[in-house]
Amino acid sequence: MKLQQNIALRPYHSFACEEIASFFTTISTKEALIEAIQWANENNQPYLILGSGTNVLFTKQFNGLVIKMELTGIQKLQETASELLLQVGAGENWSHFVSYCVQKSWGGLENLSLIPGSVGVAPIQNIGAYGVEVSEHIISVDAFDTIKNEWITIPKQDCAFGYRTSIFKKEANRYIVCAVQFKLSKQPLLRTDFGGIKAVLHARGISNPSVESIAGAVIYLRSNQWPDPKILGNTGSFFKNPMITTTQYDQLMIRFPSLMAYPINDHTYKIAAGWLIEACGWKAVTKDQVGCYKDQALVIVNYGATKGKTILDFSEEIIESIQVKFGILLERSVNIL
Ligand SMILES: Cc1cc2nc3c(=O)[nH]c(=O)nc-3n(C[C@H](O)[C@H](O)[C@H](O)COP(=O)(O)OP(=O)(O)OC[C@H]3O[C@@H](n4cnc5c(N)ncnc54)[C@H](O)[C@@H]3O)c2cc1C
Incomplete structure (x- = not known):
């Protein structure tokens, strides 16, 4: 484990404040995660799991170990004529993952295009936009249960998904999400009823929308509505x-x-x-x-x-x-x- 000390957190969260973490490490394997947790426990340090830092506000120095998740990988678990099951590492960039699916015309997540953050936090927050919540397309979540000290797979029905919440938020600090299983469709039910998607499609002369054209409309709308966290x-x-x-x-x-x-x-x-x-x-x-x-x-x-x-x-x-x-x-x- 590569441990860094007194690290400025500015590059690691989108509010970009100048707070410090006393210890910092990045992990790209499950074994490295366990090693980091063990180190924190043995050295009496609290630890914090960090994705892309687009939903945190550091208000003081973090006196402990920040563990930045970089577990990556997109794996096809199953494919039929009508749908796909994918397993995606928690450290994958959410927006890149959605673009990957859209490029292949796999439907379900297109309305969630351009949301910043990591795949691992999508179920924690139950991210949502333009009439779709990510939980609609999640099958299960792989996590490390820090109370039972074991790896578990939590099926969707046990994730307690709600508006911007889930079991991972309700039982804060218990589960560390490592991978998410998604079900996507080759004949998706396209959702155009929310937030101006229809108007953009109409303005573009699109009467028969596709996964790609909806993603394009959402990206256009979001780019005009939300400040880019890399700039502001x-x-x-x-x-x-x-x-x-x-x-x-x-x-x-x-x-x-x-x-x-x-x-x-x-x-x-x-x-x-x-x-x-x-x-x-x-x-x-x-x-x-x-x-x-x-x-x-x-x-x-x-x-x-x-x-x-x-x-x-x-x-x-x-x-x-x-x-x-x-x-x-x-x-x-x-x-x-
Ligand atoms: C411009 C902008 C627009 C946005 N629009 C939307 C939107 O439309 N809809 C929406 O729902 N959200 C939106 N968000 C919020 C944000 O993008 C999401 O909440 C995103 O899922 C956060 O992911 P992250 O990796 O950055 O989380 P982080 O900020 O890194 O972490 C969030 C929390 O999860 C914990 N955590 C991180 N990784 C793990 C893990 N693997 N296991 C367990 N705990 C973990 C952290 O400790 C922290 O408490 C927007 C944000 C920005 C900046």
């Missing part, structure tokens, strides 16, 4: 869309008739967090080199703050103002460290 530090949506009861919704609608919300079931509404943030006047506001993105209030961007705490404080101000105005507690979707 961010983690995408900083907050989750909050859920409220129908009674709360009815009361809020009396005071705020333009409230943007969607019914989830007979008892629950999902509120657009971006709408709440805009309604509190935060869109495009900048303070201490941190701001709400001009085109998408849900995104907090780092314009040059060196400390993650500055970003955390800015998000706290947003949360407080929304609590005061709407009585809704916004939850962060990013992992605070």
